Amino acid sequence: MAQINENYLKLPGSYLFSEIARRVNEFKVQNPDADIIRLGIGDVTRPLAPVVVEAMKQAVEEMGRAETFRGYGPEQGYDFLIEKIIANDYAPRGVQLGMDEVFVSDGAKSDTANFQEIFGVDNIMAVTDPVYPVYVDSNVMAGRTGNYDIEKGQYGRIIYLPCTEEGDMKPELPTAPVDMIYLCFPNNPTGMTLTKEELKVWVDYARENKAIILFDSAYEAFIREEGVPRSIYEVEGAREVAVEFRSFSKTAGFTGTRCAYTVVPKDIMIYDSTGEGHSLNKLWLRRQTTKFNGVSYPVQAGAAAVYTEEGKKQIQATIDYYMENARIIREGLQEAGFKVFGGVNAPYIWMKTPGTMGSWEFFDKLMTEAHVVGTPGAGFGANGEGFFRLTAFGTRENTEKAIERIKARMK
Ligand code: PLP
Numbered sequence: 001m002a003q004i005n006e007n008y009l010k011l012p013g014s015y016l017f018s019e020i021a022r023r024v025n026e027f028k029v030q031n032p033d034a035d036i037i038r039l040g041i042g043d044v045t046r047p048l049a050p051v052v053v054e055a056m057k058q059a060v061e062e063m064g065r066a067e068t069f070r071g072y073g074p075e076q077g078y079d080f081l082i083e084k085i086i087a088n089d090y091a092p093r094g095v096q097l098g099m100d101e102v103f104v105s106d107g108a109k110s111d112t113a114n115f116q117e118i119f120g121v122d123n124i125m126a127v128t129d130p131v132y133p134v135y136v137d138s139n140v141m142a143g144r145t146g147n148y149d150i151e152k153g154q155y156g157r158i159i160y161l162p163c164t165e166e167g168d169m170k171p172e173l174p175t176a177p178v179d180m181i182y183l184c185f186p187n188n189p190t191g192m193t194l195t196k197e198e199l200k201v202w203v204d205y206a207r208e209n210k211a212i213i214l215f216d217s218a219y220e221a222f223i224r225e226e227g228v229p230r231s232i233y234e235v236e237g238a239r240e241v242a243v244e245f246r247s248f249s250k251t252a253g254f255t256g257t258r259c260a261y262t263v264v265p266k267d268i269m270i271y272d273s274t275g276e277g278h279s280l281n282k283l284w285l286r287r288q289t290t291k292f293n294g295v296s297y298p299v300q301a302g303a304a305a306v307y308t309e310e311g312k313k314q315i316q317a318t319i320d321y322y323m324e325n326a327r328i329i330r331e332g333l334q335e336a337g338f339k340v341f342g343g344v345n346a347p348y349i350w351m352k353t354p355g356t357m358g359s360w361e362f363f364d365k366l367m368t369e370a371h372v373v374g375t376p377g378a379g380f381g382a383n384g385e386g387f388f389r390l391t392a393f394g395t396r397e398n399t400e401k402a403i404e405r406i407k408a409r410m411k
Contacts, residue, residue, distance in 0.1 A: 191342015
């Protein structure tokens with residue numbers, strides 16, 4: 001008899017976005033003429049940059065000719081892309097990386113979910129609350145957590161680091177020892193960032209406690225303010241303790257194309273039961289060469305084109321477009337009297353629901369009164385209750401229309 005991995009049974013049935021879809025569909029059946037604007041799911045809407053499309057076309061042509069055809073590529077990614085990543089995303093910020101410290105992949109979702117495999121199941125993990133749910137669910141599946149407590153909206157054996165209004169949505173160090181720490185800045189869902197000094201506190205903690213930081217900087221390209229670190233490696237000592245996840249998804253519109261990369265410095269050690277240290281970089285290489293066969297050549301060629309002069313300009317224009325949406329949402333909500341976080345260095349705006357209104361209650365109200373769909377904060381963790389996420393990834397027209405409606409109907 002086939003036996004299930006019982007950890008999967010710990011996961012509550014209804015996934016956030018399917019519950020949203022269910023409520024929207026129900027509303028549409030009852031109100032077929034309602035013009036619903038979706039500022040909920042974090043997918044992009046602008047097309048790929050023309051240089052990316054051109055590079056991908058050329059690469060496909062190469063694949064169609066015997067002389068230039070390529071089969072399996074290196075599991076870690078082609079050198080032509082890794083060189084550009086290091087030279088453009090790290091070297092100008094004073095971060096030196098070796099070619100074998102960067103691993104090209106098909107997404108930050110899969111990498112952040114898979115990376116935990118290298119850690120023993122008895123490690124104690126810490127996540128911010130609210131949090132991008134992938135970090136939690138992947139550890140649940142692996143058996144590193146306890147059961148889900150419906151009352152609390154939390155799992156056992158996870159250290160949750162509350163990000164609250166009083167704490168300006170910034171996590172504080174755990175009071176009990178932890179081994180794995182997931183941090184994501186600029187943050188999804190709060191849209192907030194940490195300063196270099198604030199990030200250093202985490203790096204120092206990890207160095208003192210032999211913990212490892214899993215740092216997701218999928219939204220670094222949206223940082224507008226000088227002085228906000230784009231990479232954790234801008235912090236002294238981070239090379240010893242931090243893995244960094246990056247993605248072309250939001251930076252260059254690759255959500256449907258799939259390309260990302262993960263940096264695993266060779267200085268990071270992970271320990272066996274005798275206390276002997278092992279190279280995390282070597283272990284991730286072993287994992288990837290076993291379970292992953294690389295990202296397709298046309299996709300990597302497209303990603304490399306992002307780093308041409310023309311490519312940089314084109315993707316910046318798209319990022320500027322989204323960040324103007326973010327400004328419209330943030331300022332519009334403030335004018336309507338809402339308290340908001342984020343939206344300055346991130347495409348997410350995290351708003352407080354009025355009074356004591358729950359985040360699902362606010363979801364229903366916004367949908368029925370303004371015909372605008374967002375994401376209830378409770379879907380990101382217990383501390384997301386009382387908050388609501390809007391994204392800047394919509395079209396300008398829809399963003400403006402949504403904010404006008406909120407201002408007119410939600411006061
Ligand atoms: N990390 C964070 C924080 C995200 O919000 C997302 C997507 O929404 C991802 C990773 C996934 O990125 P990718 O498209 O590269 O899998």
